[in-house]
Amino acid sequence: MASATPVFGDFLGPADEHIAAAVSFRGDLSYDALRRVIRQLDRLLTTMARFLTDLPPPGDSQPCAGPERDTAARAAPAQLTLDRAARSLRPAAAGLTATQACTSHQVAGHLSAAADHLAAGRDLLQTHVAPGTGGIRIRKSYWAPVITSAPVTAALLGVLAGYTQTLALWAGKQSRSHPAAQRTPTAPQLALRAAEPWLLLASAAIQAAQPARHPGLAARKLLEAIPVNAPPPRPPSATGEPVSRLCEHIPLTAERVRHATLTFADDARWSPAATSASWRCHALAAAITGHGSELILRALAERASQLSPDTDLPARLAAAADDMTCAWQSWRAIAGHWDILTTGTSPHAGMTPVAVEIADLALRTGRLAYRNPHWAPSHHQASPIRDPADLAGTPGGIIAVLTAVHHATDAITRVAVTDHQAVVVAVADNRLCVPTRLLPENYDIPAPYARAPRSHTDALLSGYDAAITATARAAIALDRLAALVSAPSSVLGAIPRPSVPAREDQRHLPEQRPAPQPSGVMHMPGRAEQQLRKLRIRDPALLLRAALIDQAAHDLVAEATTRARGRDHLMAQIPRSAPGIRRTIRPAQLASQDTSARPQPDGQVNHDAGTVQPSLPATPHQSSTAAKACSSRRW
Amino acid sequence: MTAAEPGFPGTAPGSGQPTRGKVRDMPENHEIGARLGQAVILPEILAAGFDAFEAIRMAARDHQDRVPTLFAAFMTTANAAVDGREALTIAPSLPPAGQARPGQVLPEETGAGEAADALAVLAAALGERLRQAAVLAEVPGDQAACQQGAAAARRICELMTRGERDAGLR
Numbered sequence: 001m002a003s004a005t006p007v008f009g010d011f012l013g014p015a016d017e018h019i020a021a022a023v024s025f026r027g028d029l030s031y032d033a034l035r036r037v038i039r040q041l042d043r044l045l046t047t048m049a050r051f052l053t054d055l056p057p058p059g060d061s062q063p064c065a066g067p068e069r070d071t072a073a074r075a076a077p078a079q080l081t082l083d084r085a086a087r088s089l090r091p092a093a094a095g096l097t098a099t100q101a102c103t104s105h106q107v108a109g110h111l112s113a114a115a116d117h118l119a120a121g122r123d124l125l126q127t128h129v130a131p132g133t134g135g136i137r138i139r140k141s142y143w144a145p146v147i148t149s150a151p152v153t154a155a156l157l158g159v160l161a162g163y164t165q166t167l168a169l170w171a172g173k174q175s176r177s178h179p180a181a182q183r184t185p186t187a188p189q190l191a192l193r194a195a196e197p198w199l200l201l202a203s204a205a206i207q208a209a210q211p212a213r214h215p216g217l218a219a220r221k222l223l224e225a226i227p228v229n230a231p232p233p234r235p236p237s238a239t240g241e242p243v244s245r246l247c248e249h250i251p252l253t254a255e256r257v258r259h260a261t262l263t264f265a266d267d268a269r270w271s272p273a274a275t276s277a278s279w280r281c282h283a284l285a286a287a288i289t290g291h292g293s294e295l296i297l298r299a300l301a302e303r304a305s306q307l308s309p310d311t312d313l314p315a316r317l318a319a320a321a322d323d324m325t326c327a328w329q330s331w332r333a334i335a336g337h338w339d340i341l342t343t344g345t346s347p348h349a350g351m352t353p354v355a356v357e358i359a360d361l362a363l364r365t366g367r368l369a370y371r372n373p374h375w376a377p378s379h380h381q382a383s384p385i386r387d388p389a390d391l392a393g394t395p396g397g398i399i400a401v402l403t404a405v406h407h408a409t410d411a412i413t414r415v416a417v418t419d420h421q422a423v424v425v426a427v428a429d430n431r432l433c434v435p436t437r438l439l440p441e442n443y444d445i446p447a448p449y450a451r452a453p454r455s456h457t458d459a460l461l462s463g464y465d466a467a468i469t470a471t472a473r474a475a476i477a478l479d480r481l482a483a484l485v486s487a488p489s490s491v492l493g494a495i496p497r498p499s500v501p502a503r504e505d506q507r508h509l510p511e512q513r514p515a516p517q518p519s520g521v522m523h524m525p526g527r528a529e530q531q532l533r534k535l536r537i538r539d540p541a542l543l544l545r546a547a548l549i550d551q552a553a554h555d556l557v558a559e560a561t562t563r564a565r566g567r568d569h570l571m572a573q574i575p576r577s578a579p580g581i582r583r584t585i586r587p588a589q590l591a592s593q594d595t596s597a598r599p600q601p602d603g604q605v606n607h608d609a610g611t612v613q614p615s616l617p618a619t620p621h622q623s624s625t626a627a628k629a630c631s632s633r634r635w
Numbered sequence: 636m637t638a639a640e641p642g643f644p645g646t647a648p649g650s651g652q653p654t655r656g657k658v659r660d661m662p663e664n665h666e667i668g669a670r671l672g673q674a675v676i677l678p679e680i681l682a683a684g685f686d687a688f689e690a691i692r693m694a695a696r697d698h699q700d701r702v703p704t705l706f707a708a709f710m711t712t713a714n715a716a717v718d719g720r721e722a723l724t725i726a727p728s729l730p731p732a733g734q735a736r737p738g739q740v741l742p743e744e745t746g747a748g749e750a751a752d753a754l755a756v757l758a759a760a761l762g763e764r765l766r767q768a769a770v771l772a773e774v775p776g777d778q779a780a781c782q783q784g785a786a787a788a789r790r791i792c793e794l795m796t797r798g799e800r801d802a803g804l805r
Contacts, residue, residue: 277718284714288707295703332699335710338717339692345721366707377707379751380798384704435724437685437732446731448724 005232005255009224011121012159015114019044019163022110023170028177033105034188037174039093040111041167041195042086047118048160049082052206054125056137056148075157078205082164085198092191127229141229142258142414142495150211151219152226158215159223161206168199225491231259237360240373243391246364247400251489253361254407260353261411261418268422271352276432277345278352279419280338283331285355285362286412288377290328290471292362292369293405295385297321299369300398303388307395316481317402323474324409330467331412337460340438341452343431354415365408368401399487406478406489410497413471417498420464427457440549455529455547472497526550667740668757671764677777680768681729684784685720687761690740691754691791692716702747709747712754712794719761719787726780728772748797755795762788 022037029037055072128144129137139145146152175185175193185193234256235249268274301317308314367375371390372383392398426432433449434456443450479493529546667690670683692713699709723729740757741750762785769781 277721280714280717284710287710291703291706332710335714336696339696339713342721345725362707370704377711378794378796378798379705379708379748379755380793380796382704382708382798435720437724437729438689439732441732444731448729 005227006124007224008121008124008226011117011124012224015117018110018114018117019166022107022114023166025107029107029174031186031188035093036105036108037111038089038188038191040108040115042089042093044111044115045082045086047115047122048163049079051122051156051160052079055153075209078202078209081198081202081205085195085202088194088198089191092188124228125226141262143226143229145496146222146494147226151215152223154210154215155219155223157206157210161203164199164203164206168196168203171199172196222491222494231256241367243368246368247404250364250368250404251407253357253364254411257354257357257361257411258414260357261414264352264354265418269425272346272349273352274422275346275349276338276341276343278355279423280335281351281355282358282415282419283334283338285358286415287328287331287335288362289365289408289412290324290331292365293408294321294324294328295369296391296401296405297324299386299388299391300401303392304398320474320477320481323477326470327474330463330470334463334467337463340434341432341456341460343426344433344449358415361408361411368404399485402481402485403487403489406482406487406492409471409475409478410492413475413497416464416468416471420468423464424461427461432457453547453551455551526554668760671760677728677768677771678730680764681723681726684761684765685723685729687757688716688720688723691757692720694740694750694754698747698750705747705751708751708794712791715787715790715794719784722780722783722787725776727774727776751795751797755792758788758791758795762792
């Protein structure tokens with residue numbers, strides 16, 4: 001991840017060093033020094049035990065699939081043994097304050113620093129979850145599933161097991177060493193002697209709790225890469241940033257986009273900023289970012305063919321650029337849909353925080369793609385595409401630029417999913433409209449907006465589906481490229497990207513109205529719209545008019561069919577031997593009558609009438625029912 | 636992107652000379668420009684403004700894919716045109732839609748650079764007209780709509796105006 005964001009490795013590394021420094025001390029420890037050391041060792045063990053407490057319990061609301069669910073249960077013995085070790089140490093250091101304990105001796109200082117770093121690292125991990133009701137923890141970041149995943153949990157437990165074993169051996173050694181003038185063990189030494197077997201047991205128990213036996217270096221790297229769950233500071237928006245600075249700032253901006261996206265996702269249902277204007281800006285910025293990313297990837301492919309002609313890197317970069325083309329084109333299509341569809345205008349709605357951040361991302365990606373360091377999406381700042389050698393002078397430069405594009409694409413993938421979910425809710429709540437002035441003249445609607453036709457909202461949602469698929473494909477291609485060149489962004493591939501719930505599921509969210517039709521059905525244009533598409537008309541306003549004409553025609557035919565069926569149905573109920581009655585019933589009367597639930601003379605509701613097949617000859621029973629219906633009608 | 640690509644910003648069509656940092660003259664008269672000029676009363680200005688924004692949007696969408704270097708500029712222009720149209724949509728004095736429609740503001744074969752120039756001119760005229768209308772408007776809703784519409788038109792003008800750098804692009 002970006003270097004400005006604190007990561008777990010920033011704390012784990014120093015903790016490693018301090019523990020190693022503490023146990024490598026070769027001199028004798030005086031009585032007082034040992035008491036102070038024991039005080040800090042107690043703190044360190046307590047902190048380590050807290051990591052075990054944090055493991056996801058089996059009843060977690062969002063459990064990860066796989067063996068990690070049982071890790072907490074399997075770590076219980078390790079927790080117990082660490083606690084026993086700490087308890088056996090505690091009496092020897094009673095009465096010492098933390099300040100007294102860490103300032104007197106270098107070993108105590110190292111153990112104190114190790115405890116501090118581990119505590120800070122634990123705090124960092126805790127930023128990714130929030131306490132929920134009933135002890136359930138709620139995931140608050142994209143990294144939360146990574147933290148509870150089997151490999152990362154195994155890597156963390158491996159680290160803790162290593163520390164415990166190291167400290168056990170050191171405690172044993174200290175408990176047996178005697179200063180020159182002293183032949184009997186002191187109280188602190190006896191405490192260490194008591195703690196040693198517990199520590200050895202704890203080490204073995206932690207090892208046994210590991211969900212994966214050999215987590216490997218990749219898992220350790222992933223553990224170290226876990227960032228604090230807080231947005232990095234906004235990079236200053238200075239123009240004229242060189243390529244190296246853009247490559248530093250784009251990952252930070254992308255991280256801010258990810259944070260804003262996740263934070264706003266919870267507010268999307270009620271926030272005044274959840275409007276078409278915001279979603280339109282997101283789509284615009286995503287399209288521009290994707291377009292710039294495609295240009296960058298093509299330039300990188302060209303540069304890679306110059307610097308590494310014998311590898312398949314140029315071909316892979318070119319393939320990723322092709323994927324990126326599909327991605328930005330799908331975003332362009334979404335922007336086109338938002339030309340017509342709207343949630344209306346509200347002067348005080350404001351924009352989402354995502355809109356601000358993603359605009360920054362588009363600007364920086366553009367400045368990386370084009371030669372003009374002051375590039376902006378305007379005619380005035382238009383510029384030729386950046387020269388490949390200027391973009392990446394060395395193979396290291398290719399990796400830096402690729403990292404930037406990877407971060408940008410990953411961020412946009414998450415925006416796609418979140419916006420899709422918000423728009424699904426807006427559609428279900430009937431919030432999407434079209435300006436009535438764009439409707440055909442015969443639509444006499446005395447309001448600035450009319451409800452959006454279903455064909456258009458379906459097309460919009462299909463557009464988001466396509467954008468999610470295309471952008472995710474581009475992101476996966478970049479995941480593989482990043483792994484291939486060992487780019488710092490390769491950790492992004494390990495973070496699960498949110499998937500799109502099935503449309504049918506989404507429509508049954510609480511408080512949402514169910515959609516009238518199954519949603520997976522693609523929008524099938526009617527005859528007028530088909531004719532326009534044959535003429536290669538892409539203007540949404542014209543397509544909207546065609547869709548409305550088609551819809552009106554469809555509604556007319558549907559209404560006429562219903563009336564005709566009702567008429568035929570009633571006619572079928574009338575005995576053929578009563579032509580006089582047939583003649584007295586007019587179609588308009590039939591259409592105005594509710595035949596499905598007409599009260600019967602005896603107070604019963606007639607449900608039979610709606611189930612009779614008009615095409616079948618009437619049975620005696622049906623004839624009798626029909627006769628009753630007719631007689632009731634004559635009242 | 637090559638220098639020979641038609642419609643690439645940098646030279647005034649037909650002249651071969653670069654134009655620097657300003658809006659050029661409208662390349663040709665079109666219906667929406669004439670309507671804007673002839674509109675006198677507020678409802679007429681609002682209706683013509685609505686159609687002008689719609690015409691700009693359609694023209695920007697038509698041209699956004701023609702030149703890669705202007706993709707972002709045209710996309711952003713279309714977005715600003717929607718903003719402007721949305722602002723005018725809720726103006727209380729906007730009359731119901733009549734016979735008039737935005738129509739095509741630019742001929743099909745217009746190059747991207749030339750199209751940008753034409754849109755900048757139209758947006759400048761639109762912005763000025765709406766600014767004047769905001770002064771005339773008595774109802775706060777109309778005033779706000781005209782002010783927001785004028786701001787959107789100014790943004791379009793800024794987006795589409797060619798700059799000093801064009802000469803160096805070839």
